[in-house]
Amino acid sequence: MNVGESKLPHPGQFVQVLQGRDSGKYAVIVEVIDSKFVKIADGDKRKFDKAKKKNLLHLKLFADTSSEVADSLRETGRVTNGKLRFALSKFVEKQNMNVQDQKGD
Numbered sequence: 787m788n789v790g791e792s793k794l795p796h797p798g799q800f801v802q803v804l805q806g807r808d809s810g811k812y813a814v815i816v817e818v819i820d821s822k823f824v825k826i827a828d829g830d831k832r833k834f835d836k837a838k839k840k841n842l843l844h845l846k847l848f849a850d851t852s853s854e855v856a857d858s859l860r861e862t863g864r865v866t867n868g869k870l871r872f873a874l875s876k877f878v879e880k881q882n883m884n885v886q887d888q889k890g891d
Contacts, residue, residue, distance in 0.1 A: 793847060795824050798856025800877050805844035808832075812878055814855055814870055829870030850877060 795801075799815045803826075813826035816837050824845070825837035832838050852873035858865040 795842060795847060796851065796856070797859045798851045798853065800848040800850045800852070800874070801826060801840075802846040802848070803840070803844065804846055806840075808838070812874055812881075813838075814852060814873060816855075816859065816865065816870075827867075827870055828874055829867035833867050834865055834870065848877075850880075852877070 795815050795818055797815055797817060801813055801815060801824075803809055803811050803813060808831070811828065811831075813828045813832060815824045816827050816834060817825040819825065819839065822842055823839055824842060826832065826840050826845070827834050827837040854869055855865050855873050858869060
């Protein structure tokens with residue numbers, strides 16, 4: 787994946803894992819380490835406290851961001867696993883609806 791200047795990752799942004807054991811799963815960026823690496827969590831298998839360090843080349847970045855997660859990280863430096871799960875469930879539901887809409891065309 788090409789990461790351009792306009793596509794800089796930020797906390798609260800949704801991603802899909804493209805490489806590794808969690809391939810195909812969705813997660814949320816909880817920390818940007820540098821220009822190549824971020825930490826991701828899903829609140830279920832990958833809890834906030836044990837966020838996974840991932841190379842940006844192994845992630846598909848989405849334009850969507852969870853404002854609740856981003857606000858919580860900005861204000862307290864933490865986010866609850868429940869909030870991560872809730873945000874991801876809403877995002878995945880929206881993604882599935884978009885896929886169904888495309889199939890219906």
